[in-house]
Amino acid sequence: MKKLLISTMLAASLFAEMNDDPLRATLLADRLEWQATDGDPVAWDVAAYAGYDIDKIYFYSEGAVQSDETESENELLYSRAVTPFWDLQGGLEMDTAGSERKVWGVLAIQGLAPYFIDTRIRLKISDEAVGVNFDFEYEALLTQRLILTPRIEMEAYSDDVPALGIGSGFSLLAMGLRLRYEFVREFAPYVGVEYLNGFGDTKKVYGMKEDTRFVAGVRFWF
Amino acid sequence: MSKMTRRTFLQSAAVATLLYGVSPTRSLADGGENDGIGATTGSPSILKGNTFHLTIDRTVVNITGKPAIATTVNGTMPGPTLVWREGEEVTIHVTNRLPVSTSIHWHGIILPPEMDGVPDISFDGIAPGETFTYCFKVKQHGTYWYHSHSGFQEQTGLHGALVILPRNPGDEPFEYDRDYVIALSDWSDEKPESIYRKLKIQSDYYNFNQRTVGDFFHEVAEKGFVEAFKARKMWNEMRMSDRDLSDVTAYTYTFLMNGRTDAQDWHALFRPGEKVRLRFINQSAMTIFDVRIPGLKMRVVAADGNPVQPVDVEEFRIAVAESYDVIVEPEEGSYCLFAQSIDRSGFVGGTLSSRNGVRAKRPPMEKPQSLTMADMGMGGWRSTGGMSHETMKMDHGKMKMDMPHKTPWPVTPLPMRKGVAWTMTAMDPRYRLDDPGVGLRHNGRRVLTYADLRNYRSTADDPKPDREIVLHLTGNMERYIWAINGIKYADAQPLRFHYGERLRITFINDTMMPHPMHLHGMWSDLETGDDTRLVRKHTVLVQPGAKISYRVTVDARGSWAYHCHMLYHMLGMFRKVEVV
Ligand SMILES: [Cu+2]
Numbered sequence: 001m002k003k004l005l006i007s008t009m010l011a012a013s014l015f016a017e018m019n020d021d022p023l024r025a026t027l028l029a030d031r032l033e034w035q036a037t038d039g040d041p042v043a044w045d046v047a048a049y050a051g052y053d054i055d056k057i058y059f060y061s062e063g064a065v066q067s068d069e070t071e072s073e074n075e076l077l078y079s080r081a082v083t084p085f086w087d088l089q090g091g092l093e094m095d096t097a098g099s100e101r102k103v104w105g106v107l108a109i110q111g112l113a114p115y116f117i118d119t120r121i122r123l124k125i126s127d128e129a130v131g132v133n134f135d136f137e138y139e140a141l142l143t144q145r146l147i148l149t150p151r152i153e154m155e156a157y158s159d160d161v162p163a164l165g166i167g168s169g170f171s172l173l174a175m176g177l178r179l180r181y182e183f184v185r186e187f188a189p190y191v192g193v194e195y196l197n198g199f200g201d202t203k204k205v206y207g208m209k210e211d212t213r214f215v216a217g218v219r220f221w222f
Numbered sequence: 223m224s225k226m227t228r229r230t231f232l233q234s235a236a237v238a239t240l241l242y243g244v245s246p247t248r249s250l251a252d253g254g255e256n257d258g259i260g261a262t263t264g265s266p267s268i269l270k271g272n273t274f275h276l277t278i279d280r281t282v283v284n285i286t287g288k289p290a291i292a293t294t295v296n297g298t299m300p301g302p303t304l305v306w307r308e309g310e311e312v313t314i315h316v317t318n319r320l321p322v323s324t325s326i327h328w329h330g331i332i333l334p335p336e337m338d339g340v341p342d343i344s345f346d347g348i349a350p351g352e353t354f355t356y357c358f359k360v361k362q363h364g365t366y367w368y369h370s371h372s373g374f375q376e377q378t379g380l381h382g383a384l385v386i387l388p389r390n391p392g393d394e395p396f397e398y399d400r401d402y403v404i405a406l407s408d409w410s411d412e413k414p415e416s417i418y419r420k421l422k423i424q425s426d427y428y429n430f431n432q433r434t435v436g437d438f439f440h441e442v443a444e445k446g447f448v449e450a451f452k453a454r455k456m457w458n459e460m461r462m463s464d465r466d467l468s469d470v471t472a473y474t475y476t477f478l479m480n481g482r483t484d485a486q487d488w489h490a491l492f493r494p495g496e497k498v499r500l501r502f503i504n505q506s507a508m509t510i511f512d513v514r515i516p517g518l519k520m521r522v523v524a525a526d527g528n529p530v531q532p533v534d535v536e537e538f539r540i541a542v543a544e545s546y547d548v549i550v551e552p553e554e555g556s557y558c559l560f561a562q563s564i565d566r567s568g569f570v571g572g573t574l575s576s577r578n579g580v581r582a583k584r585p586p587m588e589k590p591q592s593l594t595m596a597d598m599g600m601g602g603w604r605s606t607g608g609m610s611h612e613t614m615k616m617d618h619g620k621m622k623m624d625m626p627h628k629t630p631w632p633v634t635p636l637p638m639r640k641g642v643a644w645t646m647t648a649m650d651p652r653y654r655l656d657d658p659g660v661g662l663r664h665n666g667r668r669v670l671t672y673a674d675l676r677n678y679r680s681t682a683d684d685p686k687p688d689r690e691i692v693l694h695l696t697g698n699m700e701r702y703i704w705a706i707n708g709i710k711y712a713d714a715q716p717l718r719f720h721y722g723e724r725l726r727i728t729f730i731n732d733t734m735m736p737h738p739m740h741l742h743g744m745w746s747d748l749e750t751g752d753d754t755r756l757v758r759k760h761t762v763l764v765q766p767g768a769k770i771s772y773r774v775t776v777d778a779r780g781s782w783a784y785h786c787h788m789l790y791h792m793l794g795m796f797r798k799v800e801v802v
Contacts, residue, residue: 019712019793020703020704020710020711020712020793020794021703021710021712021793021794022415022418022419024419024422024423026423053422053642053701053703054642081642081701082642083641083642084641084642084643084644084645084698084700084701085461085645085700112461112700113461114458114459114460114461115458115459115461116458116461140435141432141433141434141435142434142435142436143434143436144430144431144432144434145430148435185420185424185427221423
């Protein structure tokens with residue numbers, strides 16, 4: 001019985017006949033880094049999915065821990081491939097700032113734009129405000145393993161979200177430049193710089209400062 | 223000696239070579255050298271006769287210095303070379319000692335559908351512990367091979383050569399003194415499931431020949447920013463890479479010749495003045511090889527087992543599942559049998575020598591070429607501007623190629639799905655039979671192309687097609703999805719062929735990858751521009767962005783498999799054919 005069970009499992013998982021689209025799961029820590037600025041924050045940007053060619057469940061988490069303060073944006077979405085290069089996504093997002101929490105409904109498109117620009121555009125909707133977030137990343141190969149990644153992220157909101165320290169209008173600009181070395185595809189340490197700036201009330205009322213910081217971290221997936 | 227006696231002598235010498243071998247590094251009697259861990263990685267053993275017992279099992283091998291598990295036939299990888307004779311009936315008992323279902327498909331062999339060995343199409347597969355008996359009459363001769371059609375077993379070693387002797391010695395239209403099988407394959411210590419998963423997560427995982435910033439600046443320095451930018455524009459807009467030559471590379475593969483690595487140097491002997499027949503078979507899962515023997519001219523005498531009008535070349539490309547028989551006449555010395563992968567990530571060499579114990583010097587591996595606009599389906603391949611030169615041989619016009627706009631036969635419409643599995647459409651796909659393909663263009667050597675292949679016998683009286691079907695080879699390299707007409711096998715209806723009809727099949731390759739397409743059970747008579755010499759193949763390489771056509775006499779009832787022979791493409795790029 002045990003033998004039968006094992007062989008059935010093996011047959012299903014390893015030698016399944018003509019299954020072009022097996023269930024798979026992966027986690028990518030695109031950024032896991034120490035930032036050289038007040039409070040020595042550690043920042044992360046992680047994406048994980050489980051699913052198939054067309055349908056996937058995605059989990060995204062982005063944030064930073066600084067002294068005893070944690071800020072994060074966490075999304076759980078259903079993702080569907082709708083065109084050769086684009087996925088349409090929908091689900092929930094929970095943002096945290098210290099002990100504050102805020103839940104949003106999220107609609108997003110994610111994919112590869114012409115000129116190989118990794119793109120994610122997100123619409124966040126709550127009772128308080130509507131927000132948009134643009135995230136673009138490009139990989140420039142200096143060599144086959146040494147890769148320079150410019151990244152730009154922008155955010156804007158219809159109204160103030162005091163719990164998260166966000167003001168209405170164009171609220172955030174983040175630009176990063178990271179240089180990583182892929183020892184293997186799955187593991188690449190990097191160094192870089194990150195420029196951050198807040199605008200409008202985000203800056204005036206909630207005190208987000210302009211800052212350029214050195215970063216060092218590691219990108220990995222499995 | 224009279225011609226006839228000499229011929230008889232040569233034939234028996236050839237068989238003797240085949241059976242007992244003369245290579246100093248192999249001992250065919252006991253199935254080759256043992257690597258000490260379990261399985262044989264030396265030359266495959268040779269089994270001859272009408273009845274065979276094959277046992278499929280898992281065996282530990284050591285190819286790279288690390289033990290790994292291979293799927294073996296009678297304990298060896300590749301499996302034994304089977305020698306059959308045309309006209310005889312063969313019985314093969316295949317016993318499965320794996321914990322999973324298995325199968326053996328006789329590649330290129332014309333046989334009843336239930337003997338073809340494709341699970342879910344021909345039969346149920348061979349369950350663990352069971353023995354399946356294949357039994358059929360051998361209707362052909364030449365060089366073929368066999369492999370598993372279950373899961374990814376082919377990648378882990380379940381493949382071997384088939385040599386079919388002609389009914390009467392002397393039936394083949396060429397002579398030779400010695401006969402060697404040269405089976406090329408790709409081995410990975412990684413589990414195939416893991417390779418496939420990685421390709422799904424990051425399709426360029428194994429590609430370490432990508433375009434760099436430096437390459438771009440190099441182009442800028444050469445022709446200025448605007449021109450360099452323009453040259454990249456199309457690729458960038460389509461989100462495609464001109465370095466997308468091979469999905470799986472030597473980063474994980476070790477290339478093998480008759481089961482031996484380059485360091486283990488598969489070795490074959492000859493006596494100066496002898497004619498040596500080399501039966502090249504590409505038994506790889508994913509690797510297209512470019513083969514040459516520096517210093518030797520090769521006379522190609524058969525393609526996919528079928529005799530062709532002899533053509534002398536210095537190099538040929540052999541796609542996955544193809545076979546080419548060549549005859550060489552080496553003089554005293556040692557020659558390298560050199561097979562480099564299409565993407566130039568690696569190679570395997572062997573030695574053909576008149577002396578024992580000499581390792582032939584390997585030529586340097588060449589630099590990879592980039593794909594061109596032609597490979598993207600944007601027109602002709604000759605840079606010297608020949609829109610009209612697309613099919614050189616045809617223009618020279620011994621016989622006119624039937625161009626689609628004046629096709630005298632109806633084209634049967636098939637379902638298509640423009641969607642996630644269809645990223646690129648070749649805007650202007652061309653017949654590029656005289657194009658040796660990326661990596662072999664303008665290299666100064668005489669390279670075999672499909673335009674050189676002409677059937678040995680006349681095909682002038684073969685029937686004309688009754689109808690045509692057009693199949694688009696489609697894919698999404700970004701997501702690693704492969705399909706035909708944008709529809710994956712899992713979602714596809716079977717193709718319907720009518721018993722007795724003569725069908726023309728046209729492939730349009732809407733991807734940037736070459737796909738060796740293989741139809742089971744029936745021959746593919748490739749149109750090379752000369753209808754009197756249609757070359758007969760079982761596997762046809764469709765170049766990226768290109769179009770190619772062949773004719774099929776539908777003379778076998780039943781269900782058959784039709785697919786791309788790249789193992790990791792096959793899962794989606796597959797159709798069941800029903801002959802009704
Ligand atoms: Cu393919």
